[in-house]
Amino acid sequence: MSKLTELKKFYSGKRVLLTGHTGFKGSWMSLMLHMLGAEVYGYSLEAPTEPSLYDILGLDALIYSEIGDIRNYEKLQTFFDKARPEVVFHLAAQPIVRTSYVFPRETYEINVMGTVNVLECARKYNSTHDEKIKTLLNVTTDKVYENNDEEGHAFIEDEKLDGYDPYSNSKSCSELVTHSYKKSFFNVADGEVTRISTARAGNVIGGGDFAKDRIIPDCVRDTIEGKTIHVRNPYSTRPYQHVLEPLYVYLLIAMQQAMDESKADYYNVGPDEVDAITTGDLADKFVSSWGEGAGWHTEAEADAPHEASFLKLDTGKLKRVFGWSPVWHVDEAVDQTVKWYHAWHDNENMLEYTEKQISEFLSC
Numbered sequence: 001m002s003k004l005t006e007l008k009k010f011y012s013g014k015r016v017l018l019t020g021h022t023g024f025k026g027s028w029m030s031l032m033l034h035m036l037g038a039e040v041y042g043y044s045l046e047a048p049t050e051p052s053l054y055d056i057l058g059l060d061a062l063i064y065s066e067i068g069d070i071r072n073y074e075k076l077q078t079f080f081d082k083a084r085p086e087v088v089f090h091l092a093a094q095p096i097v098r099t100s101y102v103f104p105r106e107t108y109e110i111n112v113m114g115t116v117n118v119l120e121c122a123r124k125y126n127s128t129h130d131e132k133i134k135t136l137l138n139v140t141t142d143k144v145y146e147n148n149d150e151e152g153h154a155f156i157e158d159e160k161l162d163g164y165d166p167y168s169n170s171k172s173c174s175e176l177v178t179h180s181y182k183k184s185f186f187n188v189a190d191g192e193v194t195r196i197s198t199a200r201a202g203n204v205i206g207g208g209d210f211a212k213d214r215i216i217p218d219c220v221r222d223t224i225e226g227k228t229i230h231v232r233n234p235y236s237t238r239p240y241q242h243v244l245e246p247l248y249v250y251l252l253i254a255m256q257q258a259m260d261e262s263k264a265d266y267y268n269v270g271p272d273e274v275d276a277i278t279t280g281d282l283a284d285k286f287v288s289s290w291g292e293g294a295g296w297h298t299e300a301e302a303d304a305p306h307e308a309s310f311l312k313l314d315t316g317k318l319k320r321v322f323g324w325s326p327v328w329h330v331d332e333a334v335d336q337t338v339k340w341y342h343a344w345h346d347n348e349n350m351l352e353y354t355e356k357q358i359s360e361f362l363s364c
Contacts, residue, residue: 003248004036004362010255012037017085019043019070019118020092021063024209025139027053029089029247031351032358034062036251041083043068043076044092053208056344057351070114073121080121084129087254088136090118093171097143098213100167111170112177119181122194132193135258136186137250138178142202142239142270142313143168154273154314157200157266175200175266188261195257199250200313201269205282205333206243207340207354215279219286219296220341229287229296234280239270239313242333244361245326252322263321270313275330285331289338327364 016033020026021042033040040063047054059065064083068075070092093111094100100107115138126132145155146162161176163169175198182196205216212218215231222229246269257263270276280298287294318324328336336357343353 002363007251008036014086015039015084016087017041017083018089022047022054024053025243026091027059028243030059030063031057032247043079049210051210057354071109073117076117077121080125086134088133090138096213097165097167100165104166107166108170112173115174115177123185135254136194136196137254138198140171140175140198140200142200144172144175144200154312156314157268157317195261195264197253197257197264198266199269201246203238203240204243204246205240205337207337215282216337223290223294231279231283231296231298234298236279237276238311239276240282240330241271242328242336267318268313268315270315271326276312277330285334289335327361
């Protein structure tokens with residue numbers, strides 16, 4: 001059975017509440033869920049970038065969208081009552097490390113109290129409605145781990161959570177909040193029906209990302225403007241993966257734990273070890289895939305904020321529990337990303353093009 005067929009059997013007709021639906025990952029997730037036949041209820045701020053993938057795809061016409069701040073508990077609670085969700089995906093976040101140094105308080109408010117609000121709304125919803133939320137997934141980051149030695153080992157799920165910068169640390173807190181709510185209020189042994197997991201993924205690439213201070217969007221912007229790409233940290237190692245890889249895993253976890261409570265847990269989501277490469281290597285692959293007009297250089301940045309130079313994840317648990325393996329390795333991930341941006345730059349129908357990429361991925 002293909003991934004597409006398997007997911008459709010579960011998600012078709014399901015009411016799904018998705019926070020962060022106007023963001024990069026949220027836009028891809030919204031379209032995937034729509035293609036699977038789900039009733040999608042998105043809650044988020046306005047699309048955060050210009051241009052935005054959400055607007056490019058015209059997702060307002062395909063899903064129910066509510067513009068709201070994840071910090072506004074009362075509005076979020078009203079939205080839960082409106083959506084009557086069976087499935088909840090929490091993606092809303094302040095997701096940029098460098099931004100978290102400039103706005104640390106806001107980063108903690110969004111990433112920590114935003115998580116509290118989602119879980120509290122789910123708790124209150126279950127206590128006041130006959131129909132319960134079946135499955136909930138909180139998406140955090142691969143940067144939640146204490147990363148002091150940076151000696152090259154791959155992190156496993158049981159290691160200490162203590163991210164360094166405000167973004168990473170706030171996501172560590174989001175994990176701990178989820179653990180507490182799960183044990184205190186969503187304990188299946190006490191008769192609760194909602195199964196909860198967290199997914200620790202990051203460093204995704206894919207078409208439609210226009211955020212600042214991310215390597216692929218920077219590469220695209222500079223190349224289209226006829227500039228040489230500036231790479232800040234060419235020697236930092238990251239587990240790069242196409243955006244469809246973790247999104248499929250999120251859908252898989254939420255589906256499987258709804259059917260089997262033992263699957264509700266905490267999971268690293270990343271590529272195989274061979275796909276954890278340096279930023280310079282990724283820039284090389286982008287230049288090769290883009291073709292004429294692309295090139296990159298680096299220069300030291302004075303007083304740059306701290307960012308980990310090495311990060312790898314051990315995804316053995318995910319593979320053991322779900323029988324999962326990546327579909328697109330890093331070369332294919334870069335090629336598919338570059339093809340998307342070429343199609344966008346050439347004014348193709350991007351809804352059709354993006355649906356085609358999703359269908360190809362899920363049919364593997």
